[in-house]
Amino acid sequence: MFAQAQTGGRFTIKGAVTDTTGAALPAATIMLLLPADSSLTNFGRSNKEGAFELKNLKRIPYLLKVSYVGYVPFQTEVVPADGEVTDLGKLKMKVLQKELYEVVIKTARAPLSIRGDTVEFDARAFKVPPGSTVEDLLRKLPGMQVDADGNIKAHGEEVKRVTVDGKRFFGEDPKMATKNLPAEAINKVQVFNGKSEQSKVTGVDDGKREKTVNLELKDSHKKGGFGKAVAGVGTDSRLEGKVSYNRFDDKQQFSLLGFGNNTNQSGIARNDYQDFKGSQSFNWGDDGDFGFNSGRYYGGDDITIQPSWGGGGSEGFTKNWAGGANYNYDTKKTKVSTSYFYNQTNSIMDVRSSTENFLTNDSYSTLDNNKTLGFTGNHRPSFRFEKAIDSLNTIILISNSRINRGDGSYESFQQSFRNEGILSNQSTVNNSSVYNSLAMANLFMYRHKFKKKGKNFAVSAGYNINNSEEDKRLSSINRFLQDSTLNSEINQRNETESTRGNFKGSLSYVEPLSKSIFWESFYNFNMRRDKVDRNVFDIEGNLQETNPFLTRYYANDFTYNRLGTSFRYSSKGLNLSVGLAGLEFKLKGKFVRDEAEADFTRVNRTYFSWVPNVNLNYDLKNNRYLYLNYGLEVREPSITDLQPIVDNSNPLYIVEGNPDLIPASMHNIYGGYQMFNPASFTNLYVNMFYSYNINQVVYNRTINLENLITTTKPMNITGGSNVGGYIGFGFPIKKTKSNLNLNTGINLSNNITYINNVENETRTNNFNFGARLDLTPSDVFTLYTNANWNLNYSKYSINTNQNQQIFNSNYGADMNWKTVKDIYLNARFNYMTYKNDQFGFNQKQPILNLAVYKVVLKSKKGEIRLTAYDVFKKNLGITQNVNQNYYTERRVATLSRYFMLSFTYNMRGISASVRRSNF
Known part of the structure; x- marks a missing residue:
């Protein structure tokens, strides 16, 4: 015994x-x-x-x-x-x-090796089903997490970058690589803390680290093309198709991507377009604005070359078509990245919303049933060229463009009720619009490194344009039950032409004062000119007459100067930077009813501010890091808010501009500690933050108590703050078999606005708790589970009777099981609850997707899949929103239960014995 x-x-x-x-x-x-x-x-x-x-x-x-x-x-x-x-x-x-x-x-x-802060996995040791993507492979690796949206965490930290064979072919957002590259193409996965692009360029360690994943391709996939083609047909006339093709060698990468469907699938995430552009789409300094972030110019509604996906993602009903190609050439001295992408979306949004509006000692409710039909099409070419002239000099040229066309129609029936449920007013709205726009961003940069280590100089110059034109037709019938003299009918045409030109430049000089102390000086300049010509006509029959109250011509010149300096100490893991900049805004504007008139109303203002910045990063060794940052963010008002015009698209909700707005600023401080133990794969992440607003732009509301028409106007208000923190802790219950991650967060905020000229302070206390359990007991079975609980308390200073508590929860599970003869079963389940006792709202929403698929053809290149989406038919498109002085419940008619039969064919790299392709 x-x-x-x-x-x-x-x-x-x-x-x-x-x-x-x-x-x-x-x-x-x-x-x-x-x-x-x-x-x-x-x-x-x-x-x-x-x-x-x-x-x-x-x-x-x-x-x-x-x-x-x-x-x-x-x-x-x-x-x-x-x-x-x-x-x-x-x-x-x-x-x-x-x-x-x-x-x-x-x-x-x-299968696994650990060197310093680098963890390397042999992909062949972590088996996933045939046809799986890199995303599926990452879920199997110890210390890695991938959520339902494809966001990646490694060792408790968000992954900022994914490279392929060390090259950034997929930009900043890693999801394009992980969602579209096949797992079988990967030889090794390396996870490490990479230096920031700024420290790489300047040669000065700024202490910042970016969690990076490098995907090393198999030789077989470097010598030939690989990709995937999917075609599916479903019930209710549902169709989908997608094709992708990639080709790599040591210097070049070529990609094709195309998709089409009527299943609300955009094919790639909304923020993935930049990833598709290629390796050099987001290198540090590509904005050409040097210096620390505090006081950096964000330009209000400045140009961003991002797609307008439309359709509201999974809400409503959408038809999506898109396609494009990109090519990257990447050597030590020359880097070229160019792409073209087109996407179009036809969308139908059928929305029912109810809103409770809080006044000083009263409230009223509104109901809105509306339907939006829309089309948008976007052409997006891009180009980036980087040339190392020699070991000391580099030039960069960048050009991104967006050509957009669209149209839409909006129908709505709105009603407002007083406390006793008595109907006060109602409106029937029928609007339509056609629009076109052109945006282009061009930038030139030159960098010079001196022979003295750490000493460098950089200069940039850019010119952007953003032009648009829109033709709107506004039609509405408005009835006021309490006072019929207010009844009105609107039949108008609104023609708006907007042009923008923006020239900017920047200088940077870094001088090492010793081995550990560096001095940086920088200068930023921006000169922008905007013109808006808005003509509004009242239409009666075949005649149209100019509306003098709504027609406006508006022009402004905006000049921005920032001159600053900072000192950095960098030694033995301690990195401390202290800086100060002087910031000046100059705004010259004029507006009039008609451009031909001489009697302009003019605006001429100058604003100056000192902008401090403190940044601390401390590498405590053994994968432990401490960080702290303080800065002042300054934002100029958007041109939309500055325009002294009235938007009456919704006759019960009038929007006015305000030319008297001044720039807003925000004090920000945040810090934290993070730790990863590579022996036990335990990670801890703690952070705290605080912000305070000065001259914040808020949208004050004036509600006419007789007819319940709401007018909003942007104004500057000082006050309002946000404070909170987050703790995340993860560890393996059994190494390689199960991992548990726990997190909790708190966010306490107060926002100030005016309701009928009475100051209202909304305090919101938000508490969040989450847990995730990953089970990978064998190669044939995986189960990923998660739970999240969110508690929100909202308190109002002007109407305490409307204080409310919202509780939301979300439980999820994703199971994959290999059965006999290469047949796989997959189930994805989400159970969401929404509860607000103040308004008697208690909604439970179980969403279940089931799939069975079989791997077929030689070398397992094919897959036949049958999928049931939303088995319980519970996808209701429900959202709640608490803000300022109102609470809104919104329900969107959304694509629900349907079945899809699809076939996938995987194109794979050719044999490794074939000579390397040179295209």
């Missing part, structure tokens, strides 16, 4: 890693594998004395692997000895020499 007790149950393996002389090798990577398939079951690292322990192991034979930089990998079989501990003694590793190279090659590859 005693012998059985000693040889049964669990046991511990221990030992020590040394070199051939017996000297300890600390932080060596220890891996425990199953001999049958070399699957990873446990791992760890040796301590400072080279010792290690792997505890609570099943009493079965194992394969032990040890890796250490510069040494031949060590491998030995482990058979459990009698007793609770099997001591392997000293494991001696040989120095890696050229004559031992073949020995290393013949040694079985390690």
Whole structure:
């Protein structure tokens, strides 16, 4: 009986890693594998004395692997000895020499290796179903998380960048790579903390780290093309298709992407377009604005070259078509990235909303049933060229464009009710519009590095344009039950032409004062000219007459200057920067009813502000980091808010501009601590933040108590703050088999606005709790679960009777199970609850998607899939919103239950024996 007790149950393996002389090798990577398939079951690292322990192991034979930089990998079989501990003694590793190279090659590859803050995974050791994407592969890796939207976390931190073979072919947002590259194309996955682009360019370490994932391709996929084609047909006339093709070699990358569907699928995420543009779309400094962030010019509604996807994502009903190509050429001296992308969306949005509006001691409600039909089409060419003239000089040219065309119609029936449920007014609205726009952003940059390390100079110059024209038809019938003299009919035409030209330039100079102290000076300049010509006509029959109250011509010149300097101390992991800049805004504007008139109303103002900035980053070693930042953000009012015009598109909700607005500023401070233990794969992430607003632009509301017409006008208000924090903690319950991540956050905010000239302070206290459990017990079964609870308290200073508490929760699970004969089952379930006792709102929404698919064809290149979407038919498109002095419930008629039969064909790289392609 005693012998059985000693040889049964669990046991511990221990030992020590040394070199051939017996000297300890600390932080060596220890891996425990199953001999049958070399699957990873446990791992760890040796301590400072080279010792290690792997505890609570099943009493079965194992394969032990040890890796250490510069040494031949060590491998030995482990058979459990009698007793609770099997001591392997000293494991001696040989120095890696050229004559031992073949020995290393013949040694079985390690599934996992850890070097400093870099963790490298052998993708072949983590099996995923055929046809899986990189996203599916990442879910299997220890310490990695991928949520339902494709956002990636590694070691508790958000992944900022994904590279392919070290090249940034997919921009800043990693999802384009992870969603479209096949898992089978990947040889290794490397996770590490990369330096920021700024520190790479200047040669001065700024202490900032960006969590990066590098995907190393298999040789077979570097020598030929690979991609995927999908076609599907479903019930209710649902159709979908998608094709992607990629081709890589050491210098070039070529990609094609196209899709079409009527299933509300955009094919790629809304913020993924820039990723499609290629490796150089978002390098540091591509905005050409040098210097620290505090006081940087954001330009209000400045041009952004982003697609207007339309359709509201998963809401409503959309038909989407898109396609494009991009090409990247990337060598040490020359980098070229160019692309063209087109997308169009036809959308139908059928919305029912109810709003409770709070006044000083009263309230009223509104109901709105509206329907929007829309079309938008976007052409987007882009180009980036970077040339290293020599080792000291570099030039960069960038040009991005957007050509947009669209039309839409809006029908609405709106009603307002007083407290007793008495109908006060109603409006029937029927509007339509046609619009075109052209935007282009061009930038030139020159960088010079001096021979003295850390000393450099940079200059940039850019010119942007953003022009648009729109023709609106406004028609409405407005009835006021309390006073029929207010009844009106609107039949108008609104023609608006807007042009913008924007020239900007920037200078930067960095001088090292010593090995650890650097001085940077910078200057930013921006000169912008806007013109808006808005003509509004009242229409009666075939006649139209100018409306003098709504017609406006508006022009303004905006000049921005920022001159600043900062000192940086960088040594032994401590990085401290302190800076100050002087910021000046000059605004000259004029407006009149008609451009031909001479009697302009003019605006001429100058604003000056000192802008401080403090930044601290401290590398505490052993993957522990501390950071702290303070800055002042300054924002100029948008041109939309500055225009002294009235927008009466909705006759019950009038919007006015305000030419008297001044720039808003915000004091921001945030800091935190993060830690990752590569031996245990435990991570901790803590952060705190605080912000305070000065001259914040808010939209004050005036409600006519007789007819309940609301007028909003932007104004500057000082006050309002936001404070909170977040804690995230993750650890493996069983290494390689299950991981648990916990998080909690708090956000306390107060916002100030005026309701009928009475100051209203809205205090919102938000508490969030979350948990995620990932189970990957075998190659044939995975289960990813999550839960999130959110509690929101809102309190109003002018009407405390309307204080409310909202509780939302979300429970999710994603299961994949391989059954017999390459048949797979997949289930995705989300259970969402929405509760607001103040308004008796209690909604439960279970969404279940089921799929069964089989891998077919030679080399498993094909897949046949049958999918049931929203099995319970509960996709209701429900949202709640609490803001200023109102609460809104919104329901959107949305695509619900349907079934889809699809076929996927995977195109794969050709044999590795073929010579490298040179295109």
